[in-house]
Amino acid sequence: MTKPTIQALTIAGHDSDGSAGMPADLHAFFADGVYGHGILTAAVSGNSYGITSSQVMPKEFIAEQFRVLKEDFAIKAAKTGMLANDDVINVVADNYSANDFGPLVVDPVIITKHGAMLLEQSAYELFRERIIPLATVITPNFYEAQKLTGMEMQTKEDRVEAAHHLQQLGAKNVIIKGAHNDERQPTVDDFVLLESGESFWLSKPYVKTDRLNGTGDSFSAIIAAELAKGNSVKMAVTKAKDAVYAAIANPLTVGHKFGPINHWDAQKELR
Numbered sequence: 380m381t382k383p384t385i386q387a388l389t390i391a392g393h394d395s396d397g398s399a400g401m402p403a404d405l406h407a408f409f410a411d412g413v414y415g416h417g418i419l420t421a422a423v424s425g426n427s428y429g430i431t432s433s434q435v436m437p438k439e440f441i442a443e444q445f446r447v448l449k450e451d452f453a454i455k456a457a458k459t460g461m462l463a464n465d466d467v468i469n470v471v472a473d474n475y476s477a478n479d480f481g482p483l484v485v486d487p488v489i490i491t492k493h494g495a496m497l498l499e500q501s502a503y504e505l506f507r508e509r510i511i512p513l514a515t516v517i518t519p520n521f522y523e524a525q526k527l528t529g530m531e532m533q534t535k536e537d538r539v540e541a542a543h544h545l546q547q548l549g550a551k552n553v554i555i556k557g558a559h560n561d562e563r564q565p566t567v568d569d570f571v572l573l574e575s576g577e578s579f580w581l582s583k584p585y586v587k588t589d590r591l592n593g594t595g596d597s598f599s600a601i602i603a604a605e606l607a608k609g610n611s612v613k614m615a616v617t618k619a620k621d622a623v624y625a626a627i628a629n630p631l632t633v634g635h636k637f638g639p640i641n642h643w644d645a646q647k648e649l650r
């Protein structure tokens with residue numbers, strides 16, 4: 380007899396270097412013991428030096444992927460990654476609303492750590508209108524929170540204010556991740572604002588490393604995997620923080636420049 384398998388979905392772009400985007404999401408789902416499905420929105424050609432070009436999938440093809448997954452699989456939670464432009468945002472929002480894939484974690488992928496823009500600037504407004512209200516949890520980094528709220532964020536208080544702003548835009552639970560390259564701080568602190576109004580900080584030591592590709596993808600994918608298991612948002616974000624920290628602190632040697640995180644060590648943390 381086969382055992383029941385918890386299934387989650389990523390709606391994201393593929394990065395050819397395997398470190399970020401859909402590959403990172405699927406590694407993270409696997410590390411957390413969840414079977415992963417993937418709706419491909421775009422693909423980028425990248426290696427450890429960076430991204431050189433990208434292609435966006437046709438909207439009809441994205442809609443078809445939703446249709447066939449819905450027909451067959453019991454998906455319990457999902458996450459979004461690279462949504463690229465207005466067409467992708469519209470087809471994802473229409474199809475997510477029409478299907479029952481459970482809670483949605485929105486990772487607002489706007490720019491990578493190394494400066495590649497993965498969401499057209501002209502699409503920020505539509506993203507705010509159509510994607511943020513679907514979010515059970517939204518996980519912007521410092522930069523993305525500024526772009527989505529239009530706020531300048533300098534202090535920790537600014538981060539708290541930005542989280543409330545994102546909640547007013549319709550996201551139920553908000554996490555604003557700390558800066559990943561601020562060597563002056565001994566810790567990286569992520570601010571969490573829950574639907575109930577409860578708030579707290581998640582904190583881990585700052586790790587100085589070039590091997591940070593796919594941290595945001597993996598973080599949001601573990602949150603989605605935990606929600607697929609029926610766990611609370613509070614438990615999901617805490618486990619994601621711990622697991623991604625373990626994956627950052629024990630780096631892999633892949634590529635010559637900016638490397639991936641270590642999902643095997645994330646898996647040890649999640650067991």
Ligand SMILES: Nc1ncnc2c1ncn2[C@@H]1O[C@H](COP(=O)(O)OP(=O)(O)O)[C@@H](O)[C@H]1O
Pocket residue numbers: 492519520521556557558559560567568569583584585586587588591593594595596598620623624627
């Ligand atoms: N240098 C670092 N040291 C420790 N934790 C980090 C570091 N960089 C990122 N993190 C953590 O990794 C998780 C993913 O965040 P982040 O890297 O900001 O996402 P993104 O890829 O969207 O920019 C967060 O919990 C963040 O605090």
Ligand SMILES: Cc1ncc(COP(=O)(O)OP(=O)(O)O)c(N)n1
Pocket residue numbers: 391392393394399400401421422423460461488490491492493497591592593594595596597
């Ligand atoms: C196709 C694709 N999607 C997302 C990213 C970047 O992922 P993220 O984890 O948000 O950012 P980095 O930590 O890798 O900067 C990507 N590179 N490709």
